[in-house]
Amino acid sequence: MTTSTALEEACSSQREQIKALELQLAVANEKLKRADLTTMETMAEYEDQKKMIQDLQSRIADAEIKIVDGEKLRKKLHNTILELKGNIRVFCRVRPAIPDSEIDDVEGPIVSYPTSTEALGRGIDLMHHAQKYSFTFDKVFTHEASQEAVFVEISQLVQSALDGYKVCIFAYGQTGSGKTYTMMGKPETPERKGLIPRSLEQIFQTSQSLQNQGWRYKMQASMLEIYNETIRDLLAPNRPASHEPSAALIKQYTIKHDSTGTTHVSDLTIVDVCSIREVSFLLQQAAQSRSVGRTQMNEQSSRSHFVFTLRISGVNESTEQQVQGVLNLIDLAGSERLAKSGSTGDRLKETQAINKVYQP
Template identity: 40%
Template structure:
């Protein structure tokens, strides 16, 4: 039993020693933590002291800066006040000086400005005189050649056919028929080998006249199949191309605008080929009107289509051709049975003299002239042929009266001549192409 007590006491002693050891270790750990905290606190204190000293130094620098800025601001304010005073004084002096200079320069500027203005006026006056003189000389040249001129163009003979026409010179044609030789004189004769360019070059001055404010009339006359449409198609494209090209070259002195009308005369009835029907879808009833003040003739109700280029005109011409009367005759399967009148209306606004001029170019593909005995025409075709030949005869009578300066020109004998009266007489320029077939069968 004593041994057991001793053993228990020994175990209890060991527990106490272990507990004491644990307490010592805990105490040592606590002391170490306290020492560490003390070191950190000391370090924090030193940092706070350093920051406080830095803030004190920064505050001292700020106070010095504020004192310096206040001093400089006071100096700047004084300088600004002085500058304002100087500026007011300078403004007063400049005002007085400028008033004097303005008075001196006013007269000088006015005098200097008059120089370019006078030069511009002189240049405009010179340009105006040159334009007027060019127009006068060009018109004089055409008048010397004749305001009414007649050209003859001979169509090439068909393959295997003998020609009955000889062209001994550029103004003479000899027709051989039934062993007889008949000579005819024209202003110009184009042989069968003449090119389209050669033919047009002789007519191009008429385009210039149209741009100068004159009325121009170009038409092709001849029997069916003699080459009228071939010639006029060439005239249409080239003349219209030159109208637009030359008007562009004159932009410095004139501004041009163009409108197109396309009219058919069939059996003495007028038809608008660009707009045949009225708003109700019925054919328009058209007639020629004459302006009593100017003598200008027109068909007011037709469509005047603005155009700016050859392509614009070509599109309208396709429409016009679709609406034109054609028929088969004994002379030609696609003989035109009506007169096609393509008119370009030109408005010229003069930029030099600030005036306006009006001109127009009539390009006319006449219906075919046929002898009734050869056309096999009857009924409606016979009526057409009679109207065609009557209007062509009226046109010939008007041209003859104008050439011989007759007292009376029978314009009202047909719708064609009535419409063209302001483009045939007075200062107008007229060119007739007599288109001739060289076939022996057509020579009789």
């Protein structure tokens, strides 16, 4: 009886264990079913995402093709617009009058701007001995125009250089008319920066943004001055510190033109540049070497023609398209009548050489 009772208790305990195991099995089966269902849902979601990814990849490929085609069309339309505006354009910028020297000597306004529809923003009227003289340009900037306003007008030309075109922008006029201020300005003051630093900022910013489209650019800079009809390399390592070096120290350079119409100066120092900071350093170096001198028209008159050249080579790694652009930014020397300049000796020779550029 004792053995039978023990067996019955063991049997009862085993039944309870079996029930517990059966319950666990049922729970495990339910979890398995749920896991199978989740797996099926995950597989279905994976397939949907896979199809979506394939669709997105296809759309991206189509978009990249459209971007390339769109960029080609943009270049074509952009330069068509510039050609319609004129491949050669002349802008006039009026500088503010100099206090105590130009305002007190005359009565009434010397410069006025016509308001007619035809001449608005393009015309200028000058008064001289009670006689009015009217002139018309492609664009007239008043004495209140900012450096930014001037740059906006020529920024499209800067873009053309990045698109593979040869662009030349230069400032000319008499001494004290603001040529160097327009071209260089005050680079250390953002709102007073001139066309050269602003153009370089646009070039580097745009070239970096085009990297997403597969473009890789190489920039090379050179700077020279033409002083008394002689070319001087402003970036030459052995450049004399004096602004007026002796003729014996001046290296002879020659101007050459290749079959593509590109102009080169023999033995000119060409520096690879990768950032606006590098170019700014070179501009400072060139400014210290440029020939300046005092005349009666200006205390620090530019006595040479300054030529900054940026050669731009671009390659698109995706389309294998190549572009070769050139941006020439030129600050001509100050020009004035010999009688007004008060020039004698070397200054007389300088003025005579400078004025040759301004003669038709």
